[in-house]
Amino acid sequence: MSLLSIRGLTIQFGDQTAVDNMELQLEAGRMLALVGESGSGKSLTALSLLDLLPESAHWSADSMSLGDQDLLKLDHKQKRTLRGGRIGMIFQEPLTALNPLHTVEKQISEALFIHQGMSQTRARERCLELLKQVELPATAEMLRRYPHQLSGGQRQRVMIAMALANDPEILIADEPTTALDVTVQETILTLIKRLQQELGLSILLISHDLGVVSRFADDIIVMNKGKRVEAGPTHEVLAHPQEDYTRHLLDSEPRGRMPALAADSPELLLASDIEVTFKGKRSRLFQPPPLFKAVDNISLSLRKGETLGIVGESGSGKSTLALALLRLIGSRGSVTLDGTELHTLSQGQLRPWRRRMQVVFQDPYGSLNPRMTVGQIIAEGLAVHEPSMPRAVRDERVSELLKEVDLPPQTRNRYPHEFSGGQRQRIAIARALILNPDLLILDEPTSALDRSVQFQILELLKTLQQRHGLSYLFISHDLKVIRAICHRVMVMKDGKVVEEGDVQAIFDAPSQAYTQKLIAAAFA
Amino acid sequence: MRFLTGNLLGNNPLKSNPVWARQWQAFRSNRRGYWSLWIFLTLFVLTLGAELIANEKPLLVSYDGDLYVPVLNSYPETTFGGFFESEANYRDPVVAELINEKGWMLWPLIRFSYNTINYDLDVPAPAPPSAENWLGTDDQGRDILAGLIYGFRISVLFGLMLTILSSIAGIVVGAVQGYYGGKLDLFGQRFIEIWSSMPQLFLIIIISSFVLPSFWSLLIIMLLFSWMTLVDLVRAEFLRCRNMDYVRSANAMGVKAPVIMFRHMLPNAMVATLTFLPFILNSAVVTLTSLDFIGFGLPPDAPSLGRLVGQGKANLHAPWIGISVFATLTLMLTLLVYIGEAIRDAFDTRKFLQ
Numbered sequence: 105m106s107l108l109s110i111r112g113l114t115i116q117f118g119d120q121t122a123v124d125n126m127e128l129q130l131e132a133g134r135m136l137a138l139v140g141e142s143g144s145g146k147s148l149t150a151l152s153l154l155d156l157l158p159e160s161a162h163w164s165a166d167s168m169s170l171g172d173q174d175l176l177k178l179d180h181k182q183k184r185t186l187r188g189g190r191i192g193m194i195f196q197e198p199l200t201a202l203n204p205l206h207t208v209e210k211q212i213s214e215a216l217f218i219h220q221g222m223s224q225t226r227a228r229e230r231c232l233e234l235l236k237q238v239e240l241p242a243t244a245e246m247l248r249r250y251p252h253q254l255s256g257g258q259r260q261r262v263m264i265a266m267a268l269a270n271d272p273e274i275l276i277a278d279e280p281t282t283a284l285d286v287t288v289q290e291t292i293l294t295l296i297k298r299l300q301q302e303l304g305l306s307i308l309l310i311s312h313d314l315g316v317v318s319r320f321a322d323d324i325i326v327m328n329k330g331k332r333v334e335a336g337p338t339h340e341v342l343a344h345p346q347e348d349y350t351r352h353l354l355d356s357e358p359r360g361r362m363p364a365l366a367a368d369s370p371e372l373l374l375a376s377d378i379e380v381t382f383k384g385k386r387s388r389l390f391q392p393p394p395l396f397k398a399v400d401n402i403s404l405s406l407r408k409g410e411t412l413g414i415v416g417e418s419g420s421g422k423s424t425l426a427l428a429l430l431r432l433i434g435s436r437g438s439v440t441l442d443g444t445e446l447h448t449l450s451q452g453q454l455r456p457w458r459r460r461m462q463v464v465f466q467d468p469y470g471s472l473n474p475r476m477t478v479g480q481i482i483a484e485g486l487a488v489h490e491p492s493m494p495r496a497v498r499d500e501r502v503s504e505l506l507k508e509v510d511l512p513p514q515t516r517n518r519y520p521h522e523f524s525g526g527q528r529q530r531i532a533i534a535r536a537l538i539l540n541p542d543l544l545i546l547d548e549p550t551s552a553l554d555r556s557v558q559f560q561i562l563e564l565l566k567t568l569q570q571r572h573g574l575s576y577l578f579i580s581h582d583l584k585v586i587r588a589i590c591h592r593v594m595v596m597k598d599g600k601v602v603e604e605g606d607v608q609a610i611f612d613a614p615s616q617a618y619t620q621k622l623i624a625a626a627f628a
Numbered sequence: 629m630r631f632l633t634g635n636l637l638g639n640n641p642l643k644s645n646p647v648w649a650r651q652w653q654a655f656r657s658n659r660r661g662y663w664s665l666w667i668f669l670t671l672f673v674l675t676l677g678a679e680l681i682a683n684e685k686p687l688l689v690s691y692d693g694d695l696y697v698p699v700l701n702s703y704p705e706t707t708f709g710g711f712f713e714s715e716a717n718y719r720d721p722v723v724a725e726l727i728n729e730k731g732w733m734l735w736p737l738i739r740f741s742y743n744t745i746n747y748d749l750d751v752p753a754p755a756p757p758s759a760e761n762w763l764g765t766d767d768q769g770r771d772i773l774a775g776l777i778y779g780f781r782i783s784v785l786f787g788l789m790l791t792i793l794s795s796i797a798g799i800v801v802g803a804v805q806g807y808y809g810g811k812l813d814l815f816g817q818r819f820i821e822i823w824s825s826m827p828q829l830f831l832i833i834i835i836s837s838f839v840l841p842s843f844w845s846l847l848i849i850m851l852l853f854s855w856m857t858l859v860d861l862v863r864a865e866f867l868r869c870r871n872m873d874y875v876r877s878a879n880a881m882g883v884k885a886p887v888i889m890f891r892h893m894l895p896n897a898m899v900a901t902l903t904f905l906p907f908i909l910n911s912a913v914v915t916l917t918s919l920d921f922i923g924f925g926l927p928p929d930a931p932s933l934g935r936l937v938g939q940g941k942a943n944l945h946a947p948w949i950g951i952s953v954f955a956t957l958t959l960m961l962t963l964l965v966y967i968g969e970a971i972r973d974a975f976d977t978r979k980f981l982q
Contacts, residue, residue: 427876430879430880432876432879432880454882455882456882458880458881458882459881459882461880462880462881463876463877463880465873465876465877466873467873470872470873470874471872471873471874471876471877472874473874473892473895473896474896475895475896475898476891476892476895481874484878484881484883484891485881488881488882488883488884488887489882532877535877535881536877539881
């Protein structure tokens, strides 16, 4: 008899079926992973357990039971005792899941007050105990902190402590590490695994990352488009996938290396001693604000047709470096493109050079103007740099570009929100390419995408590079992606370069401790 | 212009620009707003030709085989065989008889202009509604319906002008402040705070006591104080947008600042702006009406709803005055709000395409 059992769960939004006849069994003391791409219905399945689905959703199930309790027959009050009581939940984004106005103590003890009616002093003791359990310093100082005073990893630990507060039997972890850096990801998952073993918890882990799952989960359910595709013990499913879709997921891990660059390839971009400083908060009214170096004396060079990867955790200054190279923020140093110094040019003089270096940003939802059609978005560069181009030619060019990024040209007249994340990223790439640039700065272009979509985008980028001899500056925190697409790599930490060299050399024999740590976390 | 009319007629939504077609479609799907627009446009177009509907002069006179257009031209009474060299008073029974002997007159629907005094009233003014004065007359014997038609026209025209001008000013200031931020924004905001804390009504009263109030001077005076409504909205929207990746992309593309503001950021600020437009229009109409009501508005001989409201207040024993103006104002303001709501919904791409 499994602890948690769901049969025939169907969730519908209007006439769209988001989850279709889902079946799930979670045994006591085991970790079950629900794996699938975004939109596969894995989070909805978990939310239905707590009856937290959005109001527009209609759902039904043949049976749903926790232990000997029939979850379908609970009234509102009983459901409330379930949430945060027998079932704890960890969300993906700890910054938004924690109330920014509450201290750590208030966040954790809220569940204690509600479910156990504990006294203030008892609750404080329990909070400290929980902090110890999640490996945070169990001090009064920690309890007084607000979410913004914690790092991403610490926030996620507070979330776990909140979920554990009432000794739940089941912990639902919805993409608990997706928003975190690789090294932090590793420690959080290890913590969850340890808690599972020590406390005998059953864990429902929701993830899109097969790598994570394969190391931690005991059992696995693969979902696709609301349907259960395959289920079984993790090692069996991963070693001998029965279904095409599972194999497809496994195959989309970024693989391969880039072929070596021709030795005579000319140098395209040379940046030296780039420095970006931000002003901190002044402590007193008339004191000069303290300066903070986001990018500290970085030099780099890029040859034609080459991809330089820039790796680093969040806050390492890699995106700031990209903005500085594009002259979108103020910086010191020198940038030469094809032998011309750009840093001394005025914005007006720089304009003709802008067409030669373009940028693709991370968030496919924020980088396209929601109020312009795809055609307008892509054609914008032409409107700026070739205003005399007749409309028909411009339309022709847009269609060409759409074809080049494997989108049907008829999509010109649609709005960005009608597209999926991967398609939007293709649109962003098409926009960057319409001016035939020499250099493309890619700022985490695949980080917001599912693995299989990521794979397609990487393949597209490789094809485009070969076809047009493009140079890429590829910024990412994902070492697997970097290894698959870059010729050279530069590791950044706190605005400085830690290590730099050929991909081969860095990944096979990292010389710095920090690089070793990153690689170990990514390829464990 | 051709595509605009094509759009408005709805039978040929621009094929080359599906964006417009969709927004038009979305607007149409809001029945209330759609019908409000038609009613309002009909009323507006009709009142634009107020002289052809309510006038003390006939539209066409045929006299002695010749055609005369008194609405457009001024003819002395002698033309029709009368005694005076001054312009013919067609309502004068003597003149009417002279004309009818040798021809005919085509009268507009209402034989009064807004300032025509009906001397033939059976009862002392204000006269109740009758077959001659459909909504009655005010205390000087002027036709209420004619006054409403002319008053509606001047109110809407004044409101539209003020709305358009103050929106342009507000959007430009808000956009510049939001896009550039920093010191410009800081000082701009402080200036607006000081400026908006000035007592608007008193200033208008003071100014209009030494500037002769006319349509245009009143427009300029009111513009001085009404341009700030949109600044905060547009500024907030621009502050939010300027760090968006698509604005950065446009910057990286080399798009010039004014173009970025206009093409990338303004459309996003448009929903907030459009939501406010009908209210600005409404408040412009209401302000004009209230200024007229207290006597500091348009010159005394101009047709105005505010003056009629004043008449209604002064003649509570003649309820047809107050009720008619009240109904007109309510209808106009309600229609404008409904239209505004429909426009707002139509421009929200996320909403109507879900």
